[in-house]
Amino acid sequence: MLLFAALLCIGIVGLAWFEARTSWLQARLLPDYARSLSFDLEEGPSDRIRFPVQGPFDQRLGYVNLPAMLDRLQTNGFYIDRQVRFSSPLMTFVDAGFYPPYPEKNQAGLSVRDVDQQLMFDFGYPRRVFEGFEDIPPLMVESLLFIEDRRLLSDDRPQMNPTVNWGRFLKAAVFKAGEAMNLNTPSMGGSTLATQIEKFRHSDDGVTGSITEKLRQMVSSSVRVYRHGEDTMPARRQLVLDYLNTVPLAAAPGYGEVNGIGDGLRVWFAADPAEVNRLLALKSPEEDELRLQGLALRQVLALMIAHRRPSYYLLQNRTELGEMADAHLRLLRRRDRISPALAEAGLEQALEFRNFREQPAVIPGDTNKGVNMVRNRLSKLLDVSLYQLDRMDLKVTTTLDRSLQEQITAHLRSLRDPAVAEANGLVGESLLRPGQAASLRYSFTLFERSDLGNQVRVQTDNTDIPFDINEGSKLELGSTAKLRVLASYLEIIAELYERYAPLPRAAQPADTDPLTRWVVGQLIVQPEMTLEQMLAAAMDRRYSASAAESFFTGGGKHTFSNFRREDNSRNPTVREALNESINLPFVRMLRDVISHLTQQQWQDLRTLMGNDNDPRRAQVLARFADREGTQFLSRFWGKYVNKGDDERVSAFLSGLQLTPVRAAVIYRYLNPSADLDSFNQFMAEKLVQVPEATALARLYGRYDPQLFNLQDLGYLANVHPLELWLVGYLLQNDKATFSEVLTASANQRQEVYRWLSRTRASNARDSRIRTMLDVEAFAELHRRWRRLGFPFDYLVPSLATALGSSGDRPAALAELMSTIMNDGARISPRRINRLVFAADTPYETHLSPALAMADQVMHPDVARVMKLALADVVNKGTGRRLLGTFKRADGSDLNMGGKTGTGDNRLVSTAGGQRITGRALSRTATLVFYLGDNHFGTLTAFVVGDEAGQYRFTSALPSQVLKGMAPIIEPYIQRAAAIEVSIPEAAFPAGLWDEEMYLDETPELAEPVLE
Incomplete structure (x- = not known):
């Protein structure tokens, strides 16, 4: 029996030794099993897929976060149209905790292609890799194997499993056992290249945290190397390639994570990887090249050694790393792996970082603004940084047209050349002066309507900064604001028509706001008037252009001027004022709009204020105050939610014209415990002219928030008191929910509207009422503008908003133009056509955006009238220089329209009510346009800084620039027109007015400028 047992043990040991030497059994069993661990890409979302939950490699490439990112994308209008399905064996394998075997990518990253699949951006990471094993210098391979696994590429064992070096593994196990028994044994690792790769790619934090994790690495790697059959030599060569390409080498300042020998050489030693490879491939180098070869080998050895503790060696103990590299050079010489001359050359070189x-x-x-637009949008959609996005395994197809983008970008950049600018007609009256072209910046967008929605074809500018002017700026674009005022005006006319046209004439009010009186008057005169006729009449309604009147707005009296003094005596129609961009009619038009919105809010109070003796009056007023206060808090909440304290204060102050009193009131309320020094610092930062120390001290004491009620504080600060309260509350309760805000503001909502209970009002009280009603009316106007795509969280509560003081963005103006072209249907612009995550992996997922849903934000008849009005601007107004510029394929003029605007932004100081200085901050000129039925966009010219005061260009400049771009844009539009476009009826209501009815030969007029 003992003999049998002994023989059995000898047999088992012999078989184990034989298997360890030859991997015969593994080579018979694992290939077929590995091939069963398959996956296939199929239509629709998958119910048989598992995503990794850990591992640096899987995190960097985005695989770990894919479930969360896919949820976000589907919430934001994308759907999964193709996704991988795991085979049943692979599902079982992964559910058991192992890593799926597939050809992992040594280099991956974000790639962006245009609508025709032309490559626009490719961030391959690591940046420098070996394409194949044959590209690696033999000396580098020899050095790696000498350090890590000297028999890895031995060809005497073709079926060998390289995952476990049994001798090394058993020795490491014995040493580990001795360590556990407190014996003084050396420390040694049992990892091979194969398990190291599994570890730094897939193990949690890239380390082996347990015996279970080590077994997971060994099993996963063993299955992986037998995927292609019994002969493992190709897999073993692949291990060398994978290791050299992806070994982690710590993070470098300004660069981030460094992976792979190529990037390690470039980042840590400022060496050229291609030159290092050339040097290491030399077999008989000359003396000078031998010295360089020695340095290259020393650097490579240092990186291979540094992998054991990357941050320790590369960031903290570089001297020790150099000593270890020297020791390996001596070992390589001693074992005849390198020549003594090469070893000596390496030892003579300093390891300079x-x-x-x-x-x-x-x-x-990347300075391609179209690509940056896509990257920024994806960054927000996926909730990742641009750094993370660029390193994800993601392929993106955009709506951009690379060729058109590049041509327009090159043209805009060429306009900095004075000779080119002059050849394009940019020098002259209302344009540029000689020598000014070099400082001009231009921004351009072009959209195309298609059966998939509004697609961005071009988004670019001629700057070299990554900032996106189209979507990331806030510019005063001058008279383009008149387009938004006109939209609000016509929308109100349409609302009033639909409200009163069905009513008997006796039921229509006679004493109300000007717009209501006008509509009712038109219906009395022409009872059968249609909405189209009413809107046409509204465009022919006249507004005085007189600049003599003072307007109560923004908490005080203000005056406005026209660009041309000769317009002051005119009484133009709305149509004429739009064509010639006359300021004062639009100021008065906005006043009528605000008056109407105020009346809409006020009319609920008329019955409540009518009978002072009604005992229910106080209760009804309290309910009214609670309802109104809740509505305004809801509006303000969207402005401040998900912001930090500094962001909230900045958002609150933005757009406010701060005086010493207003600034003092706001700061003391928001910072009730702040001392005088902090108060003085705030005033110095926010005011153009800072009062003297004694005056600041008086302001600090006089506007102690405890001395005033909330309503008075809002009046003094010229803000809605509930907005002031909300910001103060959120600064003290930054995690508060809206429900908590409503509960906490119950008393404040009543306090703000307590003035409603008074039966009489002094002149001072009237002033307060008017100011607050003005603010509330502008809040309602802001809500309407937001529906049309206005990009900011607030409007300046002043009639100057009609002339651009609330700012705008070129991209937002393009969206408004889209709504007008789509008969009032707002459709979000489409910038991405397809997303492919993790291509050729077990996690591959394809997504496409759903067809854009139309939101009818403007009455269709209003949109048609506005489109015709914009055609007028080109046909006989400030954009007339564009008339006849763009042609159809048959040579006829392409129908087009647009709105121009000029902004002259200055920092104004006053003394005694008189303007004494006006330092220029920037000057802008914008054109928002449409070309034909399916293309629209914006073109903005601007200059910033003190030199802006030297420029006098108007919106004639972007019009002339667009005219010069016709040879580039016109062929594209003609080609697009040749392709039949099917627009979904649900998204784009059919029917456009005939635009030819308004054409005439009126000379082009100058563009007003708001200063």
Whole structure:
């Protein structure tokens, strides 16, 4: 029996030794099993897929976060149209905790292609990799194997499983057992290249945290190397390639994570990887090249050693790393792996690291504004940084047209050349002066309507900064604001028509706001008037252009001027005022709009204020106050939710014209415990002219928030008191929910509207009422503008908003133009056509955006009238220089329209009510346009800084620039027109007015400028 047992043990040990030497059994069993661990890409979302939950490699490539990102994308209008399905064996394998075997990518990252699949951006990471095993210098392979696994590429064992080096593994196990018994045994790892790769790619934090994790690495790697059959030599070569390409080498300042020998050489030693590879491939180098070859080998050895503790060696203990590299050079010489001459050359070289202060290793940013637009949008959609986005395994197809984008970008940049600018007609009256072209910046967008929605074809500018002017700026674009005022005006006319046209004439009010009186008057005169006729009459309604009147707005009296003094005596129609961009008619038009919105809010109070003796009056007023206060808090909430304290204060102050009193009131309320020094610092930062110390001290004491009620504080600050309260509350309760805000504001909502209970009002009280009603009316106007795509969280509560003081963005104006072209249906612009995550992996997922849903935000008849009015601007107004510029394929004029605007933004100081200085901050000129039935966009010219005061260009400049771009844009539009476009009827109501009815030969007029 003992003999049998002994023989059995010898047999088992012999078989184990045989298997360890030859991997015969594994080579018979694992290939078929590995091939069963398959996956297939199929239509629709998958119910048989597992995503990784850990591992640096899987996190960097985005695989770990894919479930959360897919949820966000589906919430934001994308749907999964293709996704991988796991085979049943693969599902079982992964559910058991192992890593799926597939050809993992040594290099992956964000790639962006245009609508025709032309590559626009490709961030392959790591940046420098070996394409194949044959590209690796043999000396580098020899050095790696000498350090890590000297028999890995031995060809005497073709079926060998490289996952476990049994001798090394058993020795490491014995040493580990001795350590557990407190014996003085050396420390040694049992990892091979195969398990190291599994570890730094897929293990939690890239480390082996347990025996279970080590077994997971060994099993996963063993299955992986037998995917292609019994002969493992190709897999073993692939291990060398994978290791050299992806080994983690710590994070470098300004660069981020460094992976792979190529990037390690470039980042840590400022070496050229291609030159290092050339040097290491030399077999008989000359003396000078031998010295360089020795340095290259020393650098490569240092990186291979540094992998054991990357941050320790590369950031903290570089001297020790150099000593270890020297020791390996001596070992390589001693074992005849390198020549004595090469070893000596390497030992003579100093291991010099990159000086990141003097020689930063920053990856150059992409300045293609269309690509950056896509990257920024994806960053927000996926809730990742641009750094993370660029390193994800993601392929994006955009709506951009690369060729058109590049041509327009090149043209805009060429306009900085004075000779080119003059050849394009940009020098002259209302344009540029000689020598001014170099400082001008231009921004351009072009959209195309299609059966998939409004697609961005071009988004670019001629700057080299990554900032996106179209979507990231806030510019005063001058008279383009008149387009928004006109939209509000016509929408109200349409609302009033639909309200009163069905009513008997006796039921229509006679004493109300000007717009209501006008509509009712028109219906009395022409009872059968249609809405189209009413809107046409509204466009022919006259507004005085007189600049003599003072307007109560923004908490005080203001005056406005026209660009041309000769317009002051005119009484133009709305149509004429739009064509010639006359300021004062639009100021008065906005006053009528605000008056109407105020009346709409006020009319609920008329019956309540009518009988002072009604005992129910107080209760009804309290309910009214609670309802109104809740509505305004809801509006303000959207402005401040999900912001930090500094962001909330900045959002609150933005758009406010701060005086010393207003600034003092706001700061003391928001910071009740702040001392005088903090108060003085705030005033110095926010005011153009800072009062003297004694005056500041008086302001600090006089506007103690405890001395005033909330309503008075709002009046003094010229803000809605509930907005002031909300900001103060959120600064003290930054995690509060809206429900908590409503509960906490119960008393404040009543306090703000307590004035309603008074039966008489003094002149001062009247002033307060008017100011607050003005603010509330502008809040309602802001709500209407937001529906039309206005991009900001607030409007300046002043009639100057009609002339652009609330700012705008070119992209938002393009969206408004889209709504007008779509008969009042707002459709979000489409910038991305397809997303492919993790292509050719077990996690591959394809997404497409759903067809854009139309939101009818403007009455269709209003949109048609506005489109015709914009055609007038080109046919006989401020955009007339564009008339006849663009042609159809048959040579006829392409129908087009647009609105121009000029903004002259200055920092104004006053003394005694008189303007004494006006330092220029910037000057802008914008054209928002449509070309034909399916293309629209914006073109903005601007200059910033003190030199802006030297420029006198108007919106004639962007019109002339667009005219010069016709040879580039016109062929594209003609080609697009040749392709039949099917617009969904649900998204775009059919029917457009005939635009030819308004054409005439009126000379082009100058563009007003708001200063």
